[in-house]
Amino acid sequence: AQSVTQLDSQVPVFEEAPVELRCNYSSSVSVYLFWYVQYPNQGLQLLLKYLSGSTLVESINGFEAEFNKSQTSFHLRKPSVHISDTAEYFCAVGLSGSARQLTFGSGTQLTVLP
Amino acid sequence: DAGITQSPRHKVTETGTPVTLRCHQTENHRYMYWYRQDPGHGLRLIHYSYGVKDTDKGEVSDGYSVSRSKTEDFLLTLESATSSQTSVYFCAISEPGTGVGEQYFGPGTRLTVT
Numbered sequence: 001a002q003s004v005t006q007l008d009s010q011v012p013v014f015e016e017a018p019v020e021l022r023c024n025y026s027s028s029v030s031v032y033l034f035w036y037v038q039y040p041n042q043g044l045q046l047l048l049k050y051l052s053g054s055t056l057v058e059s060i061n062g063f064e065a066e067f068n069k070s071q072t073s074f075h076l077r078k079p080s081v082h083i084s085d086t087a088e089y090f091c092a093v094g095l096s097g098s099a100r101q102l103t104f105g106s107g108t109q110l111t112v113l114p
Numbered sequence: 115d116a117g118i119t120q121s122p123r124h125k126v127t128e129t130g131t132p133v134t135l136r137c138h139q140t141e142n143h144r145y146m147y148w149y150r151q152d153p154g155h156g157l158r159l160i161h162y163s164y165g166v167k168d169t170d171k172g173e174v175s176d177g178y179s180v181s182r183s184k185t186e187d188f189l190l191t192l193e194s195a196t197s198s199q200t201s202v203y204f205c206a207i208s209e210p211g212t213g214v215g216e217q218y219f220g221p222g223t224r225l226t227v228t
Contacts, residue, residue: 006156034215041222043118043206043219044157044219100210102217104149104158
């Protein structure tokens with residue numbers, strides 16, 4: 001079985017500062033990795049995903065994540081955050097080849113301060 | 115936005131009463147999921163379905179049952195609600211043939227058991 005650990009439950013950061021949200025996973029087989037974002041009072045939305053190929057994946061709104069197999073990590077980064085990035089971010093893992101089920105981390109609340 | 119609705123959106127019920135939550139999709143996706151979201155736990159899978167009348171248990175299935183008689187509807191039933199089932203419940207859908215591992219979430223149902 002796979003598991004996901006998000007090391008920080010709360011990350012406050014000032015507007016225009018860089019941010020890194022950490023995610024580590026555990027699995028005995030190959031996995032797919034995902035970041036989902038949840039804005040207040042909404043469901044989750046896919047932010048970005050790693051399936052194969054380039055280990056660096058990007059989203060349309062400036063976030064990026066790098067798959068590091070040796071460190072079993074998939075940290076999410078943004079070089080300059082905006083107030084509108086305030087949300088809860090979830091890392092998730094699914095089994096390579098199917099990903100019919102996802103295992104989610106406990107979430108990181110990113111709060112961008114003015 | 116994916117066509118997923120959940121009803122009711124909010125419900126308060128008493129301990130010991132049965133409760134049914136409904137998820138309805140207009141996307142004709144094969145897979146449907148029920149999650150619960152609790153602080154510090156992220157999202158945990160309750161049950162999922164991979165087709166009409168085909169369902170399976172997730173990580174936290176005790177006390178819950180599901181049914182799927184039509185592609186578009188996935189019902190979650192709490193046979194006898196307990197206070198530990200107070201939570202926000204999310205439905206999600208996916209179609210493995212299109213976006214691998216990508217799940218689309220409904221807006222959630224906030225359930226309070228008193």
